[in-house]
Amino acid sequence: MKRSLLQSIGIIIISGALGIAVNAFRAEGIPLMERWQEKVLNEQLTGGLPAVSLKQVKEVYKRGDALLVDARDPEFFEQGHIPGAVSLPVRDFDSVFPRLEEQLRAAPRVITYCDGASCEMSVELTEKLLFAGVDWVEIFTGGMQQWQGAGQPIEEGR
């Protein structure tokens, strides 16, 4: 029995190591830990579209490897937005999108946002962007409310 136990422990260790190693190197890999409750809640808010948390937005903001897109009307954008974000009001999508199309397509990752969990403009904008063929678009469901609430910098003007 001792030998069997040792063998089974060996199998568990080798499988665990294999799983973690393969996961780390493959494109479809998932994080080792995830906040599932938050993720499921976000997906409910976004109707199944991919959502990102404040923590993830802070990280991409620091690294500058995502294009943040403000879905609100221009006057709200001018009053205050996440620094570096571009304005693409969902109401004026057809007229503004062609101007930003090249930048959006070149971005490695696009994150949309609006006021917060109660606004649906970022969801609408994400659907339009995905329909227009822009890859990897995600929604920051916390939006400006969560960004400001966390004491993050704000930029005013266009």
Add this chain to the structure above:
Amino acid sequence: MGEDRHIASWLSHPNVAFVARVVLGCVFIYASLDKIRHPDLFAEAVYNYQLLPEVAVNLVAICLPWLELLSGVLLILGLWVRGSVLVLSGLLLVFLGALGINLARGLDIHCGCFTTQSAHTMTVLDLFRDSLFLLLAFYLFWLYQIRGIETRFSLAQVLKR
């Protein structure tokens, strides 16, 4: 008495044991493939069971399919057979427990046993199917652990020659 001995000797026949190893091994290899291909969907299936703390969900989703695959392959190859049988018996007991708890809770989720994407929610049939596999695993456990028979048709034998 003679009948019992006849059944026991039939069950201990190396060919029967080999078939049982291949069947159970193939079941677990097949069950692992879709989970390895879609770790995100399998993680969601694991989360939906609502039995693990959130921090353990992805780790289980990443490692469990490889445990199924490796144990299945070793069982068929005849390497570390006793360890593989112990792992697979343990896994089946855990699966049965998880299925049973969620059937009792009445959760409307899919099994995630062989495929990560299914329109069918779990039923008592899943429980029945896993019970049959557990019976097979217990048979192999009895054979190799309790009766202590030698593993025939194994890679270890081939390598020894």
